[in-house]
Amino acid sequence: MILKKKIFIFILLLYFSLIAGFYYGEDSLGAAFTDYQALKYLNEKFHNDFLFNLLNYNDLGHRQSPFLYILGSIVFDFGELGRRIFFLHVYLLIPIYFYKCLKIKFRDVSKDNLKLLASIILLFPTFRSYSIWTDPHLLGILFFIIAIFYYLKFTTNVRPFKNALLNTFFLALAAYSSPNFGVFVIYFYMQFSKKFPFSKKILIISLLNTILSLPFFLYLFYLDVNFIFNNNIHDLSYNSFSLENLSNKIILIISIFLFYLFPFILINLNKVKFDFSKLTFKFIFTSLIFLIIIYFFDFSLSYEYTNSGGGFFYNLSNLLFKNNILLFILSYFTYLYLLEIFKLNSSNFILFLCLIFSHPQLTLWQANFSPTILFLLVLLFKGAINQNNLNLKTLNISYLYFSIYLISNIMIRNILV
Template structure:
């Protein structure tokens, strides 16, 4: 009997228990990552009240393009229409229950790539119910819920196409990726990874059919971005944002790669450093210049930057950025060139905005690690009971630390 079927009851029991913790968090206005409630009040209360006074068209073509918000306007239009039907708390409950579909599709996608043993049914709820940032966006109806839902459905269908070559799946994959891009435009960059993989799977004619399919469905939003929203005085050029956010990106990666490094390969990790010490010293030297970028904002920057900034040590952030880069290279060195290409996509996905937040990494890194990187090392981690225990401990500590910080 399939190992997943044997453990379905355990999976559903844990899933239901963690669902109850989510409902409890909703009742008591839990705010584990700190920014969820603030974003909700700013974007789904104040913005809706002030931005839609003259209707949706005024908001879309007059109010929003001249504001400071760098998000897509689509999600807030959806919230505006929902508010005409439901109370704010009912909308939050609806979004919480939509959120539940994400771990379900994550689970289904893991089955397709043959990752999973009896512990996988424990691992999935941990990721989505204990992670402070996942809990925050779920409890406070963050726009990321819809974009991540569309992303994981897209990934699920892309994997199915790789396995069965059914054209319906590849069209569904791009369709849901485009839907996600309407909510969070940065998600669309993942299409480059898809097209790269498709080069070896389909003929040139089909490749161009898919390209034009994507282009046609993206035209309305591209038109809006180019003609109504691109000339925004409150943003920097994208390359400036990229440079300023690089140190935050890699220092945030340092945090999420810790459980992968301290797993069972800690000795191999130090051996890797010793065998490549000259290269690593050179990378550290380069990091001093590239990963020491000046992130000078009162909020954001990632957990490590905020802690360093609190004690006046922000100038050494390049060390943690270097460690994040080193950890990534250790994990994905088997097929280095392809995985470096995916890292570039990951950086572009998360680091082009004016501000950088830890949640940009926390909400997406497992999608990249498991489904987009090509690393047997990472896949093997998710088949090992030790990693599950470490992952549980790590996320619990991270969650408790966030809650304790908010209380005290």
């Protein structure tokens, strides 16, 4: 009972820290305030002339989905301050649904530990900044974690068909909010196909996917409001699908995996072993593939677009050594770890590919994958995180790790700059 009270007070303090951040205008991400200021006028535009701006949205020169701004201007029109406060609290559903997912996935782990793990989201700069400065990406994450929740309920075999339909519905809302989440329909549909092969149920799921995707495709291609590949936006240019961009995505996303895996690896560092004594053909082949990937890696042009991006380890490597050597070394060991995870279950590889192709643009920010990668690692990647990793010692290290990262971000953005 005493421990439960302490955990409740601790989580309450995290909430109050978010409220304090709202009051003082915290932007630990660095660009959330700027993005908000540049886009908030869209609420007024949709409010004043909904149909015209809906049909001419691509002329406004933005790549973000209009879905949030439609909701903010019509459904939740509380004025700017009221709207920000409203969405700040709506986004608290993200750690709440993360906790609900954890209870399904880790039934034998203490609920207190699961509450602590779920609440760590409140330390993530992406969550805090986009909660304080309302952003469509976080609305997509909210619907995505709800979609994962219904998928996990589907895996329990309790009313699986109903939960598959609910997963499909909320995944569509996630894609409406932030189109990159739409790619994950491949992963979920494959899982549903295994459960309902050649059946009426899979046909209904297919039909629902088609119906829910029609507004999206009609909007982009029939009405020609293709805001995603807007010509005014430099980072979706001629080489979005080049080998260079693909290599950039693989290396940087792998390094972001390491960023979120690090607390779990740190606590088990003595158990992490790589045996290089046996140079098997498979090992040489996979290492050769990695060398080819880094041969095509060049994020410098993309970085120059915005003078930002690349993720924590890309920036750390260039800060310390003025090159990508540290990034490549760390990514290589994470690459070997992920290959072992892929061998455990082929669905892990499909999930990784969905993540790669969910961001075709040249630019890449770690914020685009936060806290999505943590959700995938803990909830969907089979064998990546097990219940033994969710003890208090690991959670304490995780809180220390992410607290240092948050405080460093706040200092860099607001004190050192």
